[in-house]
Amino acid sequence: MARPYNFSAGPAAMPVEVLEIAAREMLDWHGTGMGVMEMSHRGKAFGEIAAQAEADLRELLAVPSHFKILFMQGGGLAENAIVPMNLSRGGVVDFVVTGGWSQNSLKEAGRYAQTHLAASNADSRHTTLPAPASWQLSPDAQYVHICSNETIHGVEFQALPDLKALGSDAPLVVDFSSHVASRPVDWSRVGLAFGGAQKNLGPAGLTLVVVREDLLGHALPICPSAFNYKTVADNASMYNTPPTYAIYIAGLTFQWLKRQGGVAAMEARNIAKARLLYDFLDQSPFYENRVAPDCRSRMNVPFFLKDESRNEAFLAGAQARGLLQLKGHKSVGGMRASLYNAIPIEGVQALVDYLRDFEKEMA
Numbered sequence: 259m260a261r262p263y264n265f266s267a268g269p270a271a272m273p274v275e276v277l278e279i280a281a282r283e284m285l286d287w288h289g290t291g292m293g294v295m296e297m298s299h300r301g302k303a304f305g306e307i308a309a310q311a312e313a314d315l316r317e318l319l320a321v322p323s324h325f326k327i328l329f330m331q332g333g334g335l336a337e338n339a340i341v342p343m344n345l346s347r348g349g350v351v352d353f354v355v356t357g358g359w360s361q362n363s364l365k366e367a368g369r370y371a372q373t374h375l376a377a378s379n380a381d382s383r384h385t386t387l388p389a390p391a392s393w394q395l396s397p398d399a400q401y402v403h404i405c406s407n408e409t410i411h412g413v414e415f416q417a418l419p420d421l422k423a424l425g426s427d428a429p430l431v432v433d434f435s436s437h438v439a440s441r442p443v444d445w446s447r448v449g450l451a452f453g454g455a456q457k458n459l460g461p462a463g464l465t466l467v468v469v470r471e472d473l474l475g476h477a478l479p480i481c482p483s484a485f486n487y488k489t490v491a492d493n494a495s496m497y498n499t500p501p502t503y504a505i506y507i508a509g510l511t512f513q514w515l516k517r518q519g520g521v522a523a524m525e526a527r528n529i530a531k532a533r534l535l536y537d538f539l540d541q542s543p544f545y546e547n548r549v550a551p552d553c554r555s556r557m558n559v560p561f562f563l564k565d566e567s568r569n570e571a572f573l574a575g576a577q578a579r580g581l582l583q584l585k586g587h588k589s590v591g592g593m594r595a596s597l598y599n600a601i602p603i604e605g606v607q608a609l610v611d612y613l614r615d616f617e618k619e620m621a
């Protein structure tokens with residue numbers, strides 16, 4: 259029987275090949291007589307796994323050598339506190355609020371720094387993006403925070419803002435949890451990027467941080483040592499025990515991504531997948547997506563049935579066809595399809611076929 263297509267926003271679908279390799283290696287990794295979960299993080303075997311994962315990620319995302327790659331824990335929500343503890347120096351930090359996740363980040367950072375709302379799309383109920391030229395940046399901001407893909411509201415920056423061109427020297431902090439590795443990153447515009455692995459890289463438990471070296475070493479005294487980026491960097495992400503199995507699975511995913519042709523190839527596929535779904539939704543009188551077309555996320559597509567009394571029937575029918583986890587986030591309602599790297603275009607086609615059939619059935 260074919261595997262169902264899983265449109266969960268996270269934890270989310272994994273490439274089947276990665277799961278198959280992990281299953282084969284579960285009891286014995288490469289003749290060591292140990293599964294990866296059973297290895298010391300300081301041993302030779304796991305050292306190879308971690309070093310390979312980091313090298314592959316650096317290659318895939320084209321991370322320049324003056325950035326450190328850190329494998330941490332705590333997820334995006336913990337980073338909402340860890341970033342200001344490391345970068346704010348107790349000063350002012352600017353936030354661009356474009357949806358639920360950046361709103362969370364602003365609130366949490368307020369416990370450690372003076373936050374300033376530089377721009378918001380709340381007026382449009384998070385269906386647009388404020389133009390960078392309109393942002394009210396603080397002259398003395400320690401950093402500017404954006405969420406480059408809002409998983410809940412389905413808006414995505416199609417390019418990272420160029421803060422220098424806006425007259426700011428502040429580093430840009432990017433929460434790229436839900437679209438990392440779906441498109442290239444312009445590192446010349448980034449000071450720090452973070453993301454939980456469970457959307458597009460691997461299992462929950464691993465948090466990726468990519469940080470410019472010159473930003474290290476200014477943590478507030480209250481910052482826990484295990485969350486001090488400099489401590490983590492100086493110890494090659496092994497100050498405390500890292501999430502070893504999650505790093506291994508993410509590493510298998512990086513190798514899978516390389517076999518697929520890398521991030522540029524994934525981007526081309528993601529563009530085609532998103533177009534297939536949005537084009538269908540836009541021409542249908544039965545469904546709607548409310549996000550401004552130039553702000554739409556390629557990864558997370560919230561949509562609504564115009565007649566919401568059909569929601570339950572829609573979800574039950576989807577489940578019966580092997581189309582899983584399409585229910586929208588509770589704060590938005592309706593439906594949401596997440597089209598991460600592991601979802602092939604055939605999965606999106608199966609979803610569109612179902613959307614069409616359900617619409618006909620209800621006519």
Ligand SMILES: *Cc1c(COP(=O)(O)O)cnc(C)c1O
Nearest residue numbers: 333334335336359409435436454
């Ligand atoms: C999922 C998500 C988070 C939160 O991740 P946790 O691992 O639950 O802390 C933060 N930001 C974005 C953009 C997300 O999609």
